[in-house]
Amino acid sequence: MKITMAQLNPLVGDLEGNATKIIEACQSARQKGAELIIFPELTLTGYPPLDLLERKAFISANLAMKEKLIEKIMGIAFLFGYVAINPGSEGPELQNAAVFAKDGKILGEIRKVLLPQYDVFDECRYFAPGKTAEPVLYGGLRFGITICEDAWNSEDIPVQKGYTENPVADIAPGSDILINLSASPFHVDKVRLRDQLFSGIARQYAIPVLEVNQAGANDTLVFDGASTAYDRKGNIIGRAAAFEEDLILVDLEKNTGDIRLLPEREEDQIHRALVTGIRDYLHKCGFTKAVVGSSGGIDSALVLALAAEALSAENIISVFMPGPYTAADNFEDTRLLAENLKIRLDIVPIQQTMEAMAASSSLFDPESHGITEQNLQARIRGTLIMGYANRYHALALPTGNKAEMAVGYSTLYGDMNGGLAVLGDVSKTRVWALSRRINEKAGFALIPERIIEKAPSAELKPDQRDQDDLPDYGVVDAIVAHHVEDLEDAESIIARGYAENEVRDVIRRIQLNEYKRQQAAPVIRITSRSFGYGRRYPMACRLHY
Incomplete structure (x- = not known):
């Protein structure tokens, strides 16, 4: 038959x-x-x-x-x-x-x-x-x-x-x-x-x-x-x-029977899944355009590359919003990325807006680099991104990865703004691997090599690096995978050879930031357990690790 x-x-x-x-x-x-x-x-x-x-x-x-x-x-x-x-x-x-x-x-x-x-x-x-x-x-x-x-x-x-x-x-x-x-x-x-x-x-x-x-x-x-x-x-x-x-x-x-070839490499499977997730979510929800805040970092670069493939380049708006602590090379890297992807790039400096808002209330200290002043920058950028989304009937795509979502290394109502968290189930290690694979298949540095190699930074205060506040991302990714995806407790992860202070700190952050994830954009699922409705944890709770 x-x-x-x-x-x-x-x-x-x-x-x-x-x-x-x-x-x-x-x-x-x-x-x-x-x-x-x-x-x-x-x-x-x-x-x-x-x-x-x-x-x-x-x-x-x-x-x-x-x-x-x-x-x-x-x-x-x-x-x-x-x-x-x-x-x-x-x-x-x-x-x-x-x-x-x-x-x-x-x-x-x-x-x-x-x-x-x-x-x-x-x-x-x-x-x-x-x-x-x-x-x-x-x-x-x-x-x-x-x-x-x-x-x-x-x-x-x-x-x-x-x-x-x-x-x-x-x-x-x-x-x-x-x-x-x-x-x-x-x-x-x-x-x-x-x-x-x-x-x-x-x-x-x-x-x-x-x-x-x-x-x-x-x-x-x-x-x-x-x-x-x-x-x-x-x-x-x-x-x-x-x-x-x-x-x-x-x-x-x-x-x-007919036999089609499937993507064999893990990076290719994840890539196809993310492109499919972006395309279908936007199209089925009535959107054709996407807007992404481009920082010059690897997460936003990867989201832009995936979105350009999913929706075609003419439907992508990249918005670079430099602030007082933006490194000079990010200006060049965002421009080169946009040229390679053939997408629109708008540059909207935020320093003047930041200074005006800081001067408007004693709540802000212009001489401070504290969390209040840092998050003000992220929230100005988030407001601008949502303005673009409104103006162009585009869906905003936040760029945080799974490690950042896990430990809360993001700003609520700031860089978390948007309608679909493309990388919310993608570890930082996989972000690097996916980016390198894109360049390998393109035959040139579609994502500029400096973007891939530079040290991650939120650039919200002078000389800031992610690893000033977090363990190495390879360690964070492993702890998150064992705890969130494999449901292992602290003792089990420590027994694998990870430092006890780092394990307990990462798990503590995961617990404390449940309230953020409950307010985050929907996450495209690519692992056996993502942050989304398949993972239902209380926001108000106390666990001892």
């Missing part, structure tokens, strides 16, 4: 738009000789729909659109995800579902059994668990169908334990083909994990496995696509592109 795997990039809530994508994909697949086309989890609504699921009108419209698609699509069998009503009396009123149909007739209804309730997933809030369905018979073959998490109850994958059911073990032995409809968000190493999981299932049950994943980004979650077909020995026989919509055709009789 020839099957098309339709890797789509839905817009959450856009039932009409998503249905149009489904119809167009079905037409294309039918023309290419496919007998069945399969779509990702909740394709009709987009994933994750979050509290839209509390709107009864939205649920009714989703059900009406499902019926319309069943009536309209002819000449090919299709399988897509939607939101169903829970027929039972226990639990929430809804279920995460999929329908298998052809020529106006429903061949099978599937309900998601395992509902993830960790990190960014909160499905028990909305859905009741279903029961493992019987295989769907079509074309003389038995299709075992699972939805995303249903396949992840595996001892080989240390992601989530504690499930009492294993839908794959229940349905695979009686199936000829296993299908998994996914909306599996990207993080570093996710493709390897999925390959390990699904190729293992194929080998264990000696059946082909087709996993079709969502692509693109919705809010802070990026979906890398990379939908994959495995033969009964676990070999890859079909692979869709990474981070973008794609339709691939798989011939299960011949064990062949």
